[in-house]
Amino acid sequence: MSVHEDYVPGTTAPPPTGPAPEVAYLGEDRERQALLHRLLADEPRLVWRGAVRGEIRELFEDPRSAIVIVDQSTPDPLSAASATRAALPTAALFVLLAEQDTLTPGEWARLTTVVQGVLSLEGLAGLPAHLLAATAEIGSMMRAVSATVDSPAARLTQSEVDVLAAAAEGLTVEETAARLHISVGTGRALMLSARRRLRARTRAEAVAKALRAGLLS
Secondary structure, eight states, X not given: OOTTEEOOTTOOOOOOOSSOOEEEEESSOHHHHHHHHHHHTTXXXXXXXXXXXXXXXXXXXXXXXXXXXXXXXXXXXXXXXXXXXXXXXXXXXXXXXXXXXXXXXXXXXXXXXXXXXXXXXXXXXXXXXXXXXXXHHHHHHHHHHHHHHHSGGGOOOHHHHHHHHHHHTTOOHHHHHHHXXXXXXXXXXXXXXXXXXXXXSSHHHHHHHHHHTTOOO
């Protein structure tokens, strides 16, 4: 699953393994929250935790199996998603969009460095199966990341970590170069090197892998 892959109805869920994923809603729209509750309440392989209130980690029995659905209609979905990622580095994050919700290109670019996917409010019929399938795939990716990061070839230099950290904040290559006092060409080279070490096909995938591996604070 790509970092910004759209939800596809009818996704087949694999057999459950490990603790049941726990799902929470982060937003202020009670109707959307109620819709998610109706869709997920009867799925025995998922645990519905309701809306996020207060300290997010305390909402989950096992934060490692957390799934957080961030509503794009919140006042600042990017900050909400980023704060959630910082509090729950291994959580699966999805942003929930409706037709009337809009994202600027800059907002979209920043969100794709933080979330695993986009859910369409107009196409949620198969949401439980989709979340189970996505969570299983994310779990497999995390195990692969752990194996990769433990190998000598995957050890990032501090400069590579700095470039990834800037990307995680949503900075462009030009903004990253200015912050780190390096040339744009050097910034691109460092990102390419980091991607190769993490075996990431894209900039967003490299950031996601580094975050889940605990390489970025």
